[in-house]
Amino acid sequence: MSIRFEVLDSRPSPMGEISLRRRYDEEARSEVYEVKLGEEYLMSSLFPVAEIELARLGLARTPGTGLDVVVGGLGLGYTAQAALEDTRLKTLTVVEYSEAVIDWHREDLVPDTEGLAADPRVHLLRSDFFAAAMGDASFHPDEPGRRYDAVLLDIDHTPRHVLHEPHTAFYTVEGLRGVAAKLHEGGCFAMWSDDPADDDFMTTLAQVFDDVENREIWFDNPYTGGQSSNSVYLATRR
DSSP states (O other), X not given: OOOSEEEEEEEOOTTSOEXXXXXXXXXXXXXXXXXXXXXXXXXXXXXXXXXXXXXXXXHHTOOSSSEEEEEEXXXXXXXXXXXXXXXXXEEEEEEESOHHHHHHHHTTOOGGGTTTTTOTTEEEEESOHHXXXXXXXXXXXXXXXXXXXXXXXXXXXXXXXXXXXXXXXXXXXXXXXXXXXXEEEEEXXXXXXXXXXXXXXXXXXXXXXXXXXXXXXXXXXXXXXXXXXXXXXXXXXX
């Protein structure tokens, strides 16, 4: 019989205790892996559809070959894994604040994304994505002028519902200009959100990027017996 509930790892962090849990879900009739920060649920293996679409939609509008891509936030690894499926991808830098989350993948504790950390294209960088995105240097400290073909962000719940108050500065014109400066011309910035499009944030995005849109992503929800949705913001560097 499957394990009903198990905490695979739990560690303190400046934002609260972060934990990886495995449990058997009666509604889904399967094992579920979840990441929690304090009492907040960050990610569940039951609902990876929008995280996967973040990578697919973002890279679909990214031109060129030999792509150099950044993922902000590792979580259970679904966005990074989906990005690796694009045959044009050359390097994938995953910027993750929590050393615990990086360790989970190096130890292959998440079956759906097993082997992610061992892929030679992947660099797991323990860093603050937002500080790096808004700073003068690149996401690679030893290459300050490096630019990227796409940046795929999945950390906060929404631009208004952030995990840590300092993140709010990123969702402004000035903050977004920081990440835009790290993209090649025509490169893509894409971002996951738990909510549909926020009109004010769409306006802010459009002040920095071109071809701004929001895609609503629908998926089956075993708890409601119907469908739920997340969304993906997409924008292109001028």
